[in-house]
Amino acid sequence: MTQTLSAHVRTVTGKRVASNRAAGMVPAVVYGPDVKQNRVIEIDAVQLQKFLHFMKPNEVVALDIEDTEGKKETHQVLIHEISRDPIKETIMHVDIYAFSAKKKVHVDLPIVLFGTSPLEAEGALMMKNIEELGVECSPLHIPENISIDISNLVSFDQTIYIRDLKLPEGIVCRIDLSTPVVSAVAPVSEEELAAMEAVSTESMKEPELAG
Numbered sequence: 001m002t003q004t005l006s007a008h009v010r011t012v013t014g015k016r017v018a019s020n021r022a023a024g025m026v027p028a029v030v031y032g033p034d035v036k037q038n039r040v041i042e043i044d045a046v047q048l049q050k051f052l053h054f055m056k057p058n059e060v061v062a063l064d065i066e067d068t069e070g071k072k073e074t075h076q077v078l079i080h081e082i083s084r085d086p087i088k089e090t091i092m093h094v095d096i097y098a099f100s101a102k103k104k105v106h107v108d109l110p111i112v113l114f115g116t117s118p119l120e121a122e123g124a125l126m127m128k129n130i131e132e133l134g135v136e137c138s139p140l141h142i143p144e145n146i147s148i149d150i151s152n153l154v155s156f157d158q159t160i161y162i163r164d165l166k167l168p169e170g171i172v173c174r175i176d177l178s179t180p181v182v183s184a185v186a187p188v189s190e191e192e193l194a195a196m197e198a199v200s201t202e203s204m205k206e207p208e209l210a211g
Helices: 015-021 045-054 118-122 190-203
Strands: 003-009 025-031 037-046 063-065 072-084 091-098 106-112 125-128 130-139 146-149 159-161 180-185
Touching: 003 045, 015 025, 025 045, 037 045, 045 146, 106 125, 106 180
Parallel strands: 003 063, 025 091, 106 146
Antiparallel strands: 003 037, 025 037, 063 072, 072 091, 106 130, 125 180, 159 180
């Protein structure tokens, strides 16, 4: 079931936006092929925070926008970008993409590993080289993530590349197919660890002054 987020048309701009933000309203902009021109709106900060807490990555949202006369319009949207205060981490601004169901969208899907590699019993670590996969797909059929089975990693010289992935139907990868995704990293022996620590200690010594 599509979740609904309520918003109001924003009538203030410039420095007055800060006053509205202090009063608990988050400024936002709506853009995309589903809107004739960019819409500046504002959303109740408490409602938005709760909404984002339960929202899944790349989840399609029904955005209800109420104008100054009380008229409402609804758009199917994706939350594109959230800007936060670097200190307080409060939400400062939201970019919202109103998509067309007939046009594909670009999204980044989180990569999730599942299964168990036999190398893990030997102390191996499963190292992800990328955390997300950029794809193109229908906005109405966006997977929650890209799941990768690591049980087929059986040797330390083995790597799973993007070209090895079995992507869901309709999902097209947007990055180089030769990009490594996950590798099995051999455990470091005590001797190797001691040698690395010795090199690190040596490099930290202050250089002797000449003369």
